[in-house]
Amino acid sequence: MYQEYETKINEILVKNEIQTSITLLQPPSLELGDFCFVVNRVSGKNDPIEFGNKLKDFFVDLSGIHSITLFNTAGESGKKGVIYLNFTLDENMKISLMQNQIQSNFKNVNKKSYGTSQLNTGKTAVVEHTSANPISPIHVGNLRNSIQGDTYARILKSTGYKIHRLYYVNDVGLQISLVAIGYEITKNLNIKPVIKVDLHFGQIYAIMNCFYSIDQIKRKSKNKQNSLSKGYQFTESDISILQDEYKAEIQIIQSKIDTITVIDKASNNQKKELRDLKRDLTKLEDESKNIEKYDRIFYNLKGRFPKLFHPLLEEVSKLDLDKRQKTYLYSFEKNTDKYISSIFRELVSWNLGAFEWTLGRYNIEFDQFDYESDLTWSGKADEVIDQLAKSPNIVAKEGKALRYSYPSEAMAEFSKKTGRNKNSFPIKGQIPDLQLRRADGTALYPAKDIAYSIQKFEEFKPDVIYNVISTEQTLPQFQLLLPLFELGKVKYAKNLFHYSYDRVDLKGRTMSGRMAQYITADDYYNETFIRARIAKRDSDEKRGKSIPVTDEEWEEENLVLHAITLASTRFPLIESSPKRRIELDLDRELDFNRNSGPFIQYAHARANSILIKAEKEFNIKPSIKIDFNQITDIDVLEISDHLMLFEEKLNLAADTQDPSQIATWCFQLAQYLMKYYEKYPVLKLDEVNIVKARLFVIAMIKKGINVGLTTLGIPAVDRL
RNA sequence: GAGCCCGUAGCUCAGCAUGGAUAGAACGCUUGCCUUCUAAGCAAGAGGUCGUGGGUUCAAAUCCCACCGGGCUCGCCA
Numbered sequence: 001m002y003q004e005y006e007t008k009i010n011e012i013l014v015k016n017e018i019q020t021s022i023t024l025l026q027p028p029s030l031e032l033g034d035f036c037f038v039v040n041r042v043s044g045k046n047d048p049i050e051f052g053n054k055l056k057d058f059f060v061d062l063s064g065i066h067s068i069t070l071f072n073t074a075g076e077s078g079k080k081g082v083i084y085l086n087f088t089l090d091e092n093m094k095i096s097l098m099q100n101q102i103q104s105n106f107k108n109v110n111k112k113s114y115g116t117s118q119l120n121t122g123k124t125a126v127v128e129h130t131s132a133n134p135i136s137p138i139h140v141g142n143l144r145n146s147i148q149g150d151t152y153a154r155i156l157k158s159t160g161y162k163i164h165r166l167y168y169v170n171d172v173g174l175q176i177s178l179v180a181i182g183y184e185i186t187k188n189l190n191i192k193p194v195i196k197v198d199l200h201f202g203q204i205y206a207i208m209n210c211f212y213s214i215d216q217i218k219r220k221s222k223n224k225q226n227s228l229s230k231g232y233q234f235t236e237s238d239i240s241i242l243q244d245e246y247k248a249e250i251q252i253i254q255s256k257i258d259t260i261t262v263i264d265k266a267s268n269n270q271k272k273e274l275r276d277l278k279r280d281l282t283k284l285e286d287e288s289k290n291i292e293k294y295d296r297i298f299y300n301l302k303g304r305f306p307k308l309f310h311p312l313l314e315e316v317s318k319l320d321l322d323k324r325q326k327t328y329l330y331s332f333e334k335n336t337d338k339y340i341s342s343i344f345r346e347l348v349s350w351n352l353g354a355f356e357w358t359l360g361r362y363n364i365e366f367d368q369f370d371y372e373s374d375l376t377w378s379g380k381a382d383e384v385i386d387q388l389a390k391s392p393n394i395v396a397k398e399g400k401a402l403r404y405s406y407p408s409e410a411m412a413e414f415s416k417k418t419g420r421n422k423n424s425f426p427i428k429g430q431i432p433d434l435q436l437r438r439a440d441g442t443a444l445y446p447a448k449d450i451a452y453s454i455q456k457f458e459e460f461k462p463d464v465i466y467n468v469i470s471t472e473q474t475l476p477q478f479q480l481l482l483p484l485f486e487l488g489k490v491k492y493a494k495n496l497f498h499y500s501y502d503r504v505d506l507k508g509r510t511m512s513g514r515m516a517q518y519i520t521a522d523d524y525y526n527e528t529f530i531r532a533r534i535a536k537r538d539s540d541e542k543r544g545k546s547i548p549v550t551d552e553e554w555e556e557e558n559l560v561l562h563a564i565t566l567a568s569t570r571f572p573l574i575e576s577s578p579k580r581r582i583e584l585d586l587d588r589e590l591d592f593n594r595n596s597g598p599f600i601q602y603a604h605a606r607a608n609s610i611l612i613k614a615e616k617e618f619n620i621k622p623s624i625k626i627d628f629n630q631i632t633d634i635d636v637l638e639i640s641d642h643l644m645l646f647e648e649k650l651n652l653a654a655d656t657q658d659p660s661q662i663a664t665w666c667f668q669l670a671q672y673l674m675k676y677y678e679k680y681p682v683l684k685l686d687e688v689n690i691v692k693a694r695l696f697v698i699a700m701i702k703k704g705i706n707v708g709l710t711t712l713g714i715p716a717v718d719r720l
Numbered sequence: 721g722a723g724c725c726c727g728u729a730g731c732u733c734a735g736c737a738u739g740g741a742u743a744g745a746a747c748g749c750u751u752g753c754c755u756u757c758u759a760a761g762c763a764a765g766a767g768g769u770c771g772u773g774g775g776u777u778c779a780a781a782u783c784c785c786a787c788c789g790g791g792c793u794c795g796c797c798a
Contacts, residue, residue, distance in 0.1 A: 025740080025741095027741075028741060028742070029741095029742095032741080036741090038740055038741095038779090040740080040778050040779070041740090041778095043778080048778070071741070072741095073740085073741045073742095073779085081741085081778080081779080082740050082741060082778080082779060083778090084740085084741065133798080170798065172798090173797080173798060174797075174798085175797090175798080272721085274721090275721055278721095279794095372798095397796080398796090399796090401796060403796090425723085426723060426724060426793080426794090427722075427723050427724085427793090427794075428722075428723060429722080429723090432794055432795095435795075435796055437796080438796045439796060440796085442796095444796070444797090444798090445797075445798050446798095448798095449798095470792095471724080471725065471792070471793090472792060472793065473793085473798095474723095474724065474725090474792085474793070475723090475724090475793055475794065476793095476798090500725090502725070502726085502791085502792085503791090503792085535760070536760085538760090539758085539759085539760060542754090542759075543758065543759090545758095564760090572732095575733080575734095576732085576733055576734080577733095577734090579725060579726080580725085580726065580733085581725085581726070581790095581791070581792090582732090582733095583732090585731095585732085588731090588732075588747080591747085592760055593746095593747080593760060594732090594746070594747050594748090595746090595747095595760090596745095596746065598760060599746090599760065599761090601760090602758080602760050602761075603761095605758070605760095606757085606758060606761085609757070609758060610757050610758095613757060614757085652737090655737095656737075660733095660734085664734065664745090667745085667746085668745090671745085674761060674762070675762075675763095677757080677758095677761080677762085678753095678761075678762045678763080679762085681756080681757065682757060683757050684756070684757070698757095719758085720758075720760075
């Protein structure tokens with residue numbers, strides 16, 4: 001708005017042989033002035049106060065200026081302070097500048113293209129998110145991933161990217177093979193799910209995992225031949241035998257640790273040994289705790305899900321679970337037995353169907369599901385390994401096991417060619433080796449991930465790929481890059497990004513897939529929906545609105561409630577920056593007075609209601625053809641400036657991987673609406689020109705809120 | 721042991737990229753405002769050693785260093 005003054009002031013400074021250029025700032029209050037700059041920036045070694053007084057004289061010829069004053073932040077007493085030169089404009093000049101600014105702002109907001117940017121026009125981006133294991137329901141923890149990923153994809157799209165949203169289906173692995181075995185058993189016994197299938201499979205998973213874990217603990221024991229009981233549960237004597245065994249082992253390690261600790265100046269090798277020993281110790285301690293833990297889980301699951309538990313236990317007791325798990329997984333990985341493969345595929349498709357339904361309610365969709373098994377069967381992971389095997393950085397260990405060892409000398413080149421700053425590496429110095437293949441010759445997850453990355457680049461030819469994965473996976477996500485680089489895929493290594501977010505915890509609750517204990521995404525939705533209905537009915541009652549009677553009225557109410565539910569579930573998961581760990585307090589999120597999501601929708605509904613009324617009762621439609629001389633409120637300038645900020649925030653959100661920028665912007669805009677609404681009545685004025693002008697302001701704010709909410713994947717409602 | 725993230729009001733968080741006047745908001749608390757465009761709202765008030773200590777600078781919540789507290793990661797798991 002004061003661009004011209006900035007240019008002129010800089011010209012004057014140059015004329016007076018002051019080299020430093022200034023940028024104009026906004027004083028904290030209008031009483032101080034309309035714009036200002038910091039004298040210290042240009043005063044150099046001179047005393048800033050003296051210098052400032054001299055400066056004042058340079059600007060006497062500037063037109064439209066009412067007064068220029070000097071301000072010392074240190075006050076009278078202080079010696080050091082910031083010296084501001086404050087400019088106050090003539091009232092007429094100020095209003096005309098303001099009206100010009102508002103007019104030009106609103107012209108832009110009124111355009112169809114408002115709410116988008118051209119930053120990435122013509123480019124393509126792939127966003128992979130959610131990718132939750134298809135063995136137990138999507139829970140609130142997964143939901144942060146989904147909502148972050150979905151929102152980020154929308155933001156990227158608004159900046160011009162063509163977007164592909166992918167879900168990577170981890171359908172190969174130990175856990176899913178346990179579910180497959182359980183599923184096959186229930187299928188043969190003709191046990192059908194009586195609850196939503198993902199919950200049903202979550203229970204099968206918890207039960208099978210419990211049996212398997214107990215079995216594994218027993219197998220590891222040296223006593224298993226003689227004294228341990230057979231079967232998939234612990235007897236009292238099992239527990240005491242196993243605990244004694246662990247105690248003995250822990251003691252041995254502890255004494256080793258003690259001997260090293262005594263040494264005054266331990267060598268580096270000894271230090272390393274000490275670290276390893278301590279790690280072993282924690283591992284052993286954890287394992288010993290597992291005995292009682294799984295014993296507890298066993299009875300817990302038995303009590304909670306008897307109709308699945310008993311038949312599964314009975315059937316599993318007839319077989320060697322460890323052996324079957326290995327054969328099933330191996331067979332599925334190699335796709336050698338059509339029947340076994342079909343079991344895996346069936347259960348996955350059940351679960352994914354349930355996931356799509358759950359996420360669909362949250363306004364989250366995918367363009368494609370990529371199956372890990374397809375990737376495995378295609379042999380692409382093996383190809384990658386074969387190619388990498390020629391590298392001098394590959395270390396072979398027992399059997400067919402291969403690991404990739406990161407050569408420190410190659411890191412500099414990698415850093416240079418991919419533009420990835422060494423300071424941004426998750427580890428300084430030696431990057432830990434990456435295990436690519438098991439001793440039995442099957443590819444491990446990292447190898448598949450490399451292959452999948454290549455596949456994504458080849459399939460969509462994107463400019464960038466974002467993997468939305470929790471911050472815990474920072475290292476493995478980084479480890480992908482150097483092998484890609486070494487395979488000659490420099491561009492891929494350069495353009496593959498880890499969009500990381502920290503975990504979400506639930507206040508007062510622990511979630512555990514192993515115990516089939518979680519707040520599912522469905523629970524979260526349903527609970528919010530119900531409370532939204534109560535809140536809406538309360539407020540309707542206050543306003544004297546009747547409760548819905550006809551089918552149409554019910555349907556309309558449900559649509560509104562759905563929108564509110566989306567706002568109050570999605571908003572808390574993006575309103576703070578992704579890198580911060582958040583603790584969801586359900587009582588807080590479900591209190592609509594505390595939640596900013598519905599607040600924004602409420603602002604939109606209020607704006608809409610004015611517009612509707614204006615059209616119905618006065619037959620006035622908002623139009624840009626208004627008399628801008630009618631706008632003399634500084635509030636409108638602030639509002640129009642804020643509306644113009646959207647594009648900048650959009651680009652920033654895309655650049656810094658931070659959708660919270662948009663959330664904050666929306667919230668502030670809603671606040672502007674509320675304040676404007678209270679301060680400036682629109683339809684109660686006689687002056688038609690003022691009514692039209694204010695109505696247009698309301699229409700522009702409504703558009704802004706609509707654009708903002710849409711970018712966040714939250715519906716803007718016309719009524720609430 | 722090494723690396724990364726976090727530490728700002730009673731609670732939940734903005735602000736830090738690009739240093740600049742009195743550090744913002746929501747909730748909670750206190751006080752007003754519904755016969756007037758939707759009170760899921762508005763106005764006002766109380767509430768802060770910006771984790772600690774040092775450094776750079778005319779100027780530090782913001783940049784640098786050290787430390788303290790919390791979390792995460794470092795597997796033939798995925």
